[in-house]
Amino acid sequence: MKWTLALALCAGLAFSASVQAGQPLTHKYEITEENKMFSPPELEIPANQKVKVIVKNLDQTAAEFESSELGREKVIPPYDETFVFIGPLKAGTYSYIDGFHHQSTGKIVAK
């Protein structure tokens, strides 16, 4: 377990460094989950552009930002926040769900 984690961290550092080097300015957006409800329920982002979406979990229970359409899956511990890069997306509506609470869903609309 230890060496695989060490290996992963080393690989991650190397990749991460190369990614940060040539990063153009990316617009940031925010989604908040509170009482198991996402707001805004429909987030508007520009189409054909990569954006950074910060997802905040204000609840006591862990959440998971999960979208098969967007190919994103990330756990958000309680009272924590994380981010995912979305796009460039063709214009349209994409849905996501809280993997730990399927009744909670949201949409990202690319215009």
Add this chain to the structure above:
Amino acid sequence: MLLHVLATLSAAFPTLIIVFREIMEAGLVVGIVLAATRGVEKRTRWVSGGIAAGVLGACIVALFARSISGALEGFGQEYFNVGILSAAVLMLVWHTVWMARHGREMARDMKAAGEAVKTGQSTLFALAVVVGVAVLREGSEIVLFLYGIAISGGSSTGVMALGGALGLALGVVLTAVTYLGLLHIPSRYLFSVTSWMLALLAAGMAAQAVSFLEQAQAVTVLSDVAWNTSTFIEDGSLAGRALHALVGYTAQPSIMQLLVYAGTLVGMFTLMRLFGHAPAPKAVPVAS
């Protein structure tokens, strides 16, 4: 009375489903590994060890979820997943090549001995790691999910605990069904069938590692979605998740994921051809 039971069960159902899904994905791997190692001495303790290590790892990961998440410029989760999936893929490749080399010898030993054989034990560590990784991945999500419910308190906690317990029980039943079902395959085909299943498992895990690299923005080429089969099998459906666990199914794979998937299979096949043939037995003088 019955109405009360039904009401409780329906309240517990969402939790049951979430726990069951995760247990199922790990359970399928456990079932295949158990079937693939049938007849090998001490395999139960190795597989159990893998499960135990996975459970322990899951608790530790859940405990350090925030630190992992925040590590590596916020891509800690992604790289952690890449790391453990890669380890599992390497172990599966090693096992498959080993089986190609010693499989026939092992089958022969089993037929001759009629009881548990020693050959095949070298591969048990590798398979224990694969089981451990599968249990850790799914287990960490369950632990995080259940922990939050536990500490949130309130009247719903008991109901959700019930849902979790039922989900776990169902998942274990599914694992047993998978294993026993595979054992119905005639023993002369069991090795090749399980080897293929493990090869597809490896390809699926490799492709999934790529999807995490894409999520971490480390891989950006060939990221266009190749096709969308959501109309046939949705990613979130039970069938979708079962197929995902077994063969790495995903409804909207990127081109890179497909390449890595195919590449893993081709690579494994190539390695099997290169290293998979046991040297010819030395000629033994026969007393005349």
